[in-house]
Amino acid sequence: MKLKFNHVDFYYGDKAPNLFEALNDIDCEIKEKSFTCIVGHTGCGKSTFIQQLNGLLIPTKGSVFAGDFVVSSNKKERTKKLRPLRQKVGIVFQFSEYQLFENSVEEDVAFGPTNFGVKKEDALKLAHENLLKVGIDESFFKKSPFELSGGERRRVAIAGIMAMQPEVIVLDEPTVGLDPRGVKEMMTLFKELHDNGTTIIVVTHDMNLVYGYATDVIVMDHGKIVYQGTPNELFDKSVDEYSLETPLMTHLIQELKQKGYKFDLQQIKSLDDIVDVIAKQKGGAKNE
Ligand SMILES: Nc1ncnc2c1ncn2[C@@H]1O[C@H](COP(=O)(O)OP(=O)(O)OP(=O)(O)O)[C@@H](O)[C@H]1O
Numbered sequence: 696m697k698l699k700f701n702h703v704d705f706y707y708g709d710k711a712p713n714l715f716e717a718l719n720d721i722d723c724e725i726k727e728k729s730f731t732c733i734v735g736h737t738g739c740g741k742s743t744f745i746q747q748l749n750g751l752l753i754p755t756k757g758s759v760f761a762g763d764f765v766v767s768s769n770k771k772e773r774t775k776k777l778r779p780l781r782q783k784v785g786i787v788f789q790f791s792e793y794q795l796f797e798n799s800v801e802e803d804v805a806f807g808p809t810n811f812g813v814k815k816e817d818a819l820k821l822a823h824e825n826l827l828k829v830g831i832d833e834s835f836f837k838k839s840p841f842e843l844s845g846g847e848r849r850r851v852a853i854a855g856i857m858a859m860q861p862e863v864i865v866l867d868e869p870t871v872g873l874d875p876r877g878v879k880e881m882m883t884l885f886k887e888l889h890d891n892g893t894t895i896i897v898v899t900h901d902m903n904l905v906y907g908y909a910t911d912v913i914v915m916d917h918g919k920i921v922y923q924g925t926p927n928e929l930f931d932k933s934v935d936e937y938s939l940e941t942p943l944m945t946h947l948i949q950e951l952k953q954k955g956y957k958f959d960l961q962q963i964k965s966l967d968d969i970v971d972v973i974a975k976q977k978g979g980a981k982n983e
Pocket residue numbers: 707708715717735736737738739740741742743744789
C-alpha cells in the first residue's frame with residue numbers, strides 16, 4: 696500500500712491561543728514494502744506524524760493517501776469509513792504495554808480480528824499463531840496481561856496488531872527498554888515481516904537499528920521533514936547536520952577507509968560483512 700502525505704499541517708488544540716503546530720507542510724511518500732525508520736529529537740512530531748497514517752489524527756490542512764483511502768482536512772474528500780483503514784495500517788503505540796485490557800493474553804490479541812469481523816474461533820487461532828511468532832509461548836495464553844513483564848506485554852501488543860494481518864505495520868519506539876537480546880529478537884521479527892511483504896515503519900532514536908534494518912529513513916525536526924533518503928546517504932554525509940548519533944558501523948567503516956579499505960556501502964549491513972571486506976582486501980590495504 697502506497698502512503699502519501701500531501702502538504703499536511705497538524706495543530707493540537709482547537710482554537711487560539713491553545714493551538715500548537717506539531718506538523719508543518721509534510722509532503723512525502725513512504726514506499727510500498729519499504730522498511731522506513733523515522734528519527735528526530737524528542738517532540739519533533741514523530742508520533743503525531745504516524746497517527747495520520749490511519750486516520751487516528753486528521754490533518755488540519757492537506758491530505759494523507761493510504762492506498763485507496765483519503766484522510767483529508769477536507770471532509771468532502773475524506774473517505775467516509777476509516778475503520779477498514781485501521782485494519783490495513785496497524786499502529787503499535789509508544790508504551791503499547793500499557794494498552795492491554797482484556798482478561799487474558801489470547802483474548803487481547805484476538806480482540807482486533809474479532810472487531811474486524813473474524814469469527815471468535817478463527818480470531819483465537821490467529822492470536823495463538825501470532826503470539827508464538829513474537830515469542831510468547833502457550834503457557835502465557837490464558838494468563839492475565841497484568842501478570843506479564845513489560846517486555847512480554849509489549850510483545851503481546853505487537854501480536855495484537857499482527858493478528859489483524861495489516862499491509863503496513865507502524866511501531867513507535869518498539870525497542871525502548873528491552874535488553875540487547877530482546878532488541879535483536881524484535882528487530883529480526885520486523886525484518887521477517889518485511890521480507891514477507893509487509894511495509895514496516897519504525898520510529899526510533901537508535902541509529903544502529905536504522906543502519907542495520909532500514910531501507911529508507913525520514914528525519915524530522917520541529918514538525919518538518921528535513922531529510923528523506925537511504926540510511927547510507929544520511930550516515931555518510933549528513934549526521935552532523937541533523938545532530939544525530941553516528942552508528943557504530945559507520946564509525947568503523949570510516950576508520951577502515953582511512954586505512955585504505957574500500958567499501959560498497961550497499962553491501963555492508965553487519966560486522967560479518969566488514970570482516971569479509973577486510974579478509975578480501977587485506978593484502979591491498981596493507982600496501983597503501
Ligand atoms: N495531545 C497534545 N496536545 C498538545 N500538544 C501535543 C499533544 N501531543 C503532542 N503535543 C506536542 O506536539 C509536539 C510533537 O509531539 P510528538 O509526540 O509527535 O513528538 P515525538 O517526536 O513523538 O516525541 P518523542 O520522541 O518524545 O516521542 C510536541 O511538542 C508535543 O509537546
